[in-house]
Amino acid sequence: xxxxxxxxxxxxxxxxxxxxxxxxxxxxxxxxxxxxxxxxxxxxxxxxxxxxxxxxxxxxxxxxxxxxxxxxxxxxxxxx
Amino acid sequence: xxxxxxxxxxxxxxxxxxxxxxxxxxxxxxxxxxxxxxxxxxxxxxxxxxxxxxxxxxxxxxxxxxxxxxxxxxxxxxxx
DNA sequence: TTTTAATTTAATGTG
DNA sequence: CACATTAAATTAAT
Numbered sequence: 476x477x478x479x480x481x482x483x484x485x486x487x488x489x490x491x492x493x494x495x496x497x498x499x500x501x502x503x504x505x506x507x508x509x510x511x512x513x514x515x516x517x518x519x520x521x522x523x524x525x526x527x528x529x530x531x532x533x534x535x536x537x538x539x540x541x542x543x544x545x546x547x548x549x550x551x552x553x554x555x
Numbered sequence: 556x557x558x559x560x561x562x563x564x565x566x567x568x569x570x571x572x573x574x575x576x577x578x579x580x581x582x583x584x585x586x587x588x589x590x591x592x593x594x595x596x597x598x599x600x601x602x603x604x605x606x607x608x609x610x611x612x613x614x615x616x617x618x619x620x621x622x623x624x625x626x627x628x629x630x631x632x633x634x635x
Numbered sequence: 636t637t638t639t640a641a642t643t644t645a646a647t648g649t650g
Numbered sequence: 651c652a653c654a655t656t657a658a659a660t661t662a663a664t
Contacts, residue, residue: 501662580658
């Protein structure tokens with residue numbers, strides 16, 4: 476077995492996100508993705524206030540909200 | 556990277572699937588995945604007739620139908 | 636924006 | 651057809 480991706484990241488694959496039922500590393504649940512996607516269509520560039528509220532509502536750190544919106548912008552652009 | 560299976564996968568990354576607007580290699584569309592998943596729940600082991608009909612309905616080769624069902628079986632088992 | 640790393644999925648090969 | 655494994659793609663995060 477060739478460990479192609481054998482990166483020694485140790486235990487950095489967080490075990491629980493808070494609401495995460497499956498602790499893979501960091502995966503948003505379909506429900507959370509749905510909310511994020513819906514809000515993205517309304518406003519691709521939410522302010523800190525909106526992000527904070529959303530973070531509390533989805534029970535995930537604001538950092539991830541911000542990252543998700545950034546990645547979503549890139550994804551939308553690369554679709555074309 | 557040891558190419559253990561000296562298979563000629565070099566240029567086998569099809570450029571256009573026909574129904575796919577983005578011909579990367581071969582990705583089933585959510586619609587097709589939905590149909591396959593639904594049928595899998597009804598019958599995980601469809602015969603050649605059912606596979607053929609499904610292949611024509613989804614407009615994809617029967618081979619891929621068969622492979623998908625095999626992989627789906629594995630996935631269901633590995634869930635636990 | 637680019638890259639890295641983890642996960643998933645389509646496909647191949649073997650028993 | 652079950653099973654292991656590879657290659658390509660997706661996605662979260664730096």
